[in-house]
Amino acid sequence: MDIPEKVIDRLSLYHFILEDFDSDEKYISSSKIAELLRIDNSQVRKDIKYLDNSGKCRVGYDIKHLKQAIEKCLGFEHKREAYIIGAGNLGSALVKYDSFTNYGLNIVAMFDNDSKKIGQNINGKPVYDIASINEMIKKSEVEIAILTVPKKYAKGIAKIISEAGIKYIWNFTPCILDVPKEIQVWNENLIGSFLQFTNKEDEDK
Amino acid sequence: MDIPEKVIDRLSLYHFILEDFDSDEKYISSSKIAELLRIDNSQVRKDIKYLDNSGKCRVGYDIKHLKQAIEKCLGFEHKREAYIIGAGNLGSALVKYDSFTNYGLNIVAMFDNDSKKIGQNINGKPVYDIASINEMIKKSEVEIAILTVPKKYAKGIAKIISEAGIKYIWNFTPCILDVPKEIQVWNENLIGSFLQFTNKEDEDK
Known part of the structure; x- marks a missing residue:
């Protein structure tokens, strides 16, 4: 429906x-x-x-x-697997957000370029080297990438994962991604959210 | 407008x-x-x-x-000060999100109950003891609280900051806050966002 x-x-x-x-x-x-x-x-x-x-x-x-x-x-029983790309604070916050599992989102692994993070586990999920992302997407059935990298890396990573065959990108970066049309992009726009909130305040006054 | x-x-x-x-x-x-x-x-x-x-x-x-x-x-030049309550991964991600400043949001300080975090600085912003939140809201002009505490603390903290006089709560917890009507609440609903995204997928298929 x-x-x-x-x-x-x-x-x-x-x-x-x-x-x-x-x-x-x-x-x-x-x-x-x-x-x-x-x-x-x-x-x-x-x-x-x-x-x-x-x-x-x-x-x-x-x-x-x-x-x-x-x-x-809303399809909570429809389980979907995702990779988080960027194991910084935001990525770590999302991987620790256990509620996601109840709502059908299963985070399989994370990727980062920081050698101190690679090989670690965060909330039980492994952090892999970002250099392996292409190969990992190709050989897995994971279709969703949650993008939490710093802005400067966003476009480059989006290009790599698009070419590797990812189907959906949940984009937390303040960057509009220019990827092929067949890849779905959902912009999680925190700035827009804040501005909606504060403009509502003004309006209510 | x-x-x-x-x-x-x-x-x-x-x-x-x-x-x-x-x-x-x-x-x-x-x-x-x-x-x-x-x-x-x-x-x-x-x-x-x-x-x-x-x-x-x-x-x-x-x-x-x-x-x-x-x-x-959208009022970017209208500067607004905020406290982040909860210095975990999500709170830390938000305090490090320098773009907020460009869009008018100035994060003044953070609060937490973890003695290892209290007294630290994250991205130059001090982390204070959550026990002092009441007093800090009363004596400052900060009107916005960004709530990033674990779900189990959300309602208790919302009550304390409401009574202390906070005016706006940007709520990142998966919890609907029951606070007095004069306090504006903006629910940042990541689950809802994910469900919108995935239901869109299904629909597009």
Whole structure:
């Protein structure tokens, strides 16, 4: 089904809320979710209509059912393997983010050019020499590269991994990559996010 | 001006492109920007209409003018101070992200509960004891907290900084914070971002 990006974003936030709910509570109302996220109740109800969710009754949504419906809809059970390229702070933060596994992202290994990092393990994941990335992509079935290298290396690495056959790049660098059209690129734009946040502040004043 | 979030996001991506352009090129076409970002040319032109930009001619936009117009529109010159709470990998990655300064975000200090980190400097920024956060917020004019603590601490810290008078929380934890309405919260939802990316993949197939 074609679900708008914003809806996917909100559904994952609803999932955070449901995960956090006391296990002795069985139901949650759309207005409770709306209140926590400071959005309209009608928006929550509209988003939930995208789900195959039958657990609604007078007192609200069945938490367990709703959680499962979100998981099914957003494909949490569809496991995807990824390499992190760049074992600096950001790469290390992402490899330690155990929640990813629950949402279907399995980080297989990391790559770096720093001899002090190569051969180490970070959160149980090996750090390989960036010089071997071409070969590793070619011989593995990993399709996603998470790019967390310094900006100056971003374009060069993107070229190498594109030629090696990577299919998807989750780009955390503040650099727009110029790779062949068949490679999907998702720009994780922290600057844009900050600017959205601060422009919202100004607007609300 | 009320600029939609998605437009702000794209304008900041256009800015990345302009920053990256060879200094000997003077003009860029909307179609070049559109091509790099894989969006419609008409979208780029529409977004640029939000700007106070007069540097358009037959061969394209004047790069320098367009850059300045984006900077002005998104308030890069409006400097904002922030504390990072949590000096782990993610907090350290953010404090080392020098680009933030160009976009108006000045990180003043970090806070952590790890005695090995307290008293250190990361990228020139001091790491203070989390126990002092209440006092520090009260006596400073810092209004933004960037929350990068482990999930289990997120709600407790959010309560403390809210009571101390923080105004904005940029929340990197996978936890929905329940803080008073007058405090702005911006959820940086990496899981949602990944799911948007991977659901897009599936859809494109």
